[in-house]
Amino acid sequence: MLQNLDSKISLIHDVWTTKGNQQAFMGISVAYVTNKWEYKILHLGLKYISWTHKGKFLAVPFVNILKKFSLHTKIAQTTDSGSNNHTMAVEVDRLIKQDTGFNLDLANNHIHCFCHKVALILNAGLKVLDVGTIGLTKSKKATLAFTPGLACIVKANEEDSDRSSSLDEAAHSPAEDRDSASESEMSKDGNESTDCATQSQGNHVGPILKKINSVIQKITASAAKRSEFETWAKKLDYSGPTLIAGYGIRWNIKFESRDRGYQGRSIINQLLVNEKDRQELEGGNNFYNDIEISRNDWDLLKELNDILGEFYFITKKMEGDISSAGMMLAVSHRVHVTVPFMYQVTATPVLMYISTYP
Numbered sequence: 001m002l003q004n005l006d007s008k009i010s011l012i013h014d015v016w017t018t019k020g021n022q023q024a025f026m027g028i029s030v031a032y033v034t035n036k037w038e039y040k041i042l043h044l045g046l047k048y049i050s051w052t053h054k055g056k057f058l059a060v061p062f063v064n065i066l067k068k069f070s071l072h073t074k075i076a077q078t079t080d081s082g083s084n085n086h087t088m089a090v091e092v093d094r095l096i097k098q099d100t101g102f103n104l105d106l107a108n109n110h111i112h113c114f115c116h117k118v119a120l121i122l123n124a125g126l127k128v129l130d131v132g133t134i135g136l137t138k139s140k141k142a143t144l145a146f147t148p149g150l151a152c153i154v155k156a157n158e159e160d161s162d163r164s165s166s167l168d169e170a171a172h173s174p175a176e177d178r179d180s181a182s183e184s185e186m187s188k189d190g191n192e193s194t195d196c197a198t199q200s201q202g203n204h205v206g207p208i209l210k211k212i213n214s215v216i217q218k219i220t221a222s223a224a225k226r227s228e229f230e231t232w233a234k235k236l237d238y239s240g241p242t243l244i245a246g247y248g249i250r251w252n253i254k255f256e257s258r259d260r261g262y263q264g265r266s267i268i269n270q271l272l273v274n275e276k277d278r279q280e281l282e283g284g285n286n287f288y289n290d291i292e293i294s295r296n297d298w299d300l301l302k303e304l305n306d307i308l309g310e311f312y313f314i315t316k317k318m319e320g321d322i323s324s325a326g327m328m329l330a331v332s333h334r335v336h337v338t339v340p341f342m343y344q345v346t347a348t349p350v351l352m353y354i355s356t357y358p
Helices: 055-068 083-100 114-130 167-171 174-221 223-235 251-263 265-282 295-318 325-345 349-356
Strands: 009-017 024-033 039-049 075-079 110-112
Touching: 009 055, 024 055, 039 055, 055 083, 110 114, 114 174, 114 251, 114 295, 174 223, 174 251, 174 265, 174 295, 223 265, 251 265, 251 295, 295 325
Parallel strands: 009 075, 075 110
Antiparallel strands: 009 024, 024 039
């Protein structure tokens, strides 16, 4: 059936590793449009990867699938932008040409994943929020000690030691000179204060996210704390979603973890109070390392989630096995319009800090 298609097909694959025994597998699907303009998607195979996720090891099972179904003459490959997929595309090109003499030309038929591009951009932006970097030098080696945020040093105005005795300068009033100097100092101090506030805000966002992530991860990793969360959810009539841990590098998982945390913030706050009461009565270490989450912390998290929510919606809209290439221009335009509009209307501290980052 696939061999009789007049159009090209899109091969979609993904690779994942099991948590327990660290076994890697690659799933391969094919998407195409029939002559009657019906969108179809079929599962082609699930292949075991004998080694790591390196591109040359991914290429062999991929080529075997292509040759088995005789699809090497009508392929357009869709992958994310990982370096291993670039290596795999080159290796698939080489193996197919070696075995069949056909040139796939995946350099032109290799479609890069839109959602992965969004993830790369957002991960770069989220790194900005981890710590303010203005005025700090990059360390060549990691440090075991705590590195404090440095306060801005206000530059003192140098006094003019050369005073002229000309008549024109004598005509100027000392009061006017003092007023002019005061305005200059206020202007400089104002600019430096703004820079300090921006840097302080950047230093402020990262620790808040880290402590919220830490509390959520501690709750989800403990069966006793998960049970306590469910118990207090019933007592406080909370009907929202349960917590999930935002591990790994996937920003959307971290977003969903924090979003669920914000929805269940009343339960989380209660668990923090319960642990503090237990510690006062029984002693010992605090399970949450004495972390406290204020209302302002939750409000700041909400501001960040409102920004990321737009990209989360876009990712959900564009991901999956449906053909979505035709929507890329519209989605890109939506991003370019929405984010500046959010900054103009709300001007939240998070947006203000990101906008000042070079």
